[in-house]
Amino acid sequence: MTAIRPEVLVLDVNETLSEMESLRSRFEGAGLPGESLDTWFAATLRDGFALTAAGSYGAFRTIGADVLRSMLAGAGLAPDEATIGGVLFGFGELRVHPDVASGLRRIHDLGVRLVTLTNGAASMSERMFAEAGVLPLLEHRLDVESPGRWKPHPAAYQYAAEVCGVEVERMALVAVHPWDIDGARRAGLQGFYLDRRATPYPEAFLAPDLVVPDLLALAKALEAR
Missing domain, CATH: 1.10.150 (DNA polymerase; domain 1)
Structure with missing residues (x-):
């Protein structure tokens, strides 16, 4: 599918950014x-x-x-x-994957706003992001405590949209988990599947708008849009 460059990129944390x-x-x-x-x-x-x-x-x-x-x-x-x-x-x-720092910098340089949204505690990843040098790139680091619903419930994604002050249609979620991509798409966001392990995407879920192996490839794809 063809993806329009989003205004806000919502990044999952566990396994998507962190190496577990x-x-x-x-x-x-x-x-x-x-x-x-x-x-x-x-x-x-x-x-x-x-x-x-x-x-x-x-x-x-x-x-x-x-x-x-x-x-x-x-x-x-x-x-x-x-x-x-x-x-x-x-x-x-935990530490970030090797592509995270350079990939996020390239995406940030495109003018795309970056936020994280995790089912864990946002505070848990602060040290990891600081050590990787990407903490200043993240406009918000969000978790699901405030909406009281874990992703993939639509309330979690809507909460991120409200914090960022944009419509969900102007956002895209990046995750390695197909269930997260499916939930984001059903909530109105674009879904970018970060296929780090070359894993087939389940047919039962809504298809992603974009499939890339890492964040550097995602940056390159967004540069073309």
């Missing part, structure tokens, strides 16, 4: 296999989505801790708070 592989060692340190990270992250999203579908809300850290507590107990390990806190503390020590 380093968290595997923290799961291993807690006595779980490294691949438990994938199960934990999927289950945390599941429970956050479930609360949203029920018209309720739970903080990412609260839900993530609950899921980790269950995983530890299921593995016959003591689900003590120090262990859980140690694993979740790793989110504050």
Whole structure:
């Protein structure tokens, strides 16, 4: 599909901008296999989505801790708070993908406004963005606590539009998660699929307006519009 250059680019954070592989060692340190990270992250999203579908809300850290507590107990390990806190503390020590800093600078130089919108806590990524030198490029760093609904609920994207003072049609979401792209598109935004792992896009979801492998490729695509 042909995408018109948006006025505001809404950036997902977890996995889209942050490189989460380093968290595997923290799961291993807690006595779980490294691949438990994938199960934990999927289950945390599941429970956050479930609360949203029920018209309720739970903080990412609260839900993530609950899921980790269950995983530890299921593995016959003591689900003590120090262990859980140690694993979740790793989110504050993540780094961005190699393309993020240069890609965001090129997009920012085009005059496109940049904001982040995460189902986690916005404060969790401040250190990561500061270390990458992109914190000044981000006009707003938003999370879903204020709307009380996790993405992909339309209220989350509408909240970002209200904060930025633009119509949703003038925004585009960038994410590695097809469910996020689908939710943004149904809310009226464009959806730019950052296909970092060459993963087929699900046919059940609304198709993205643009598919790129990284943010440098996205910058190049936006330069042409």
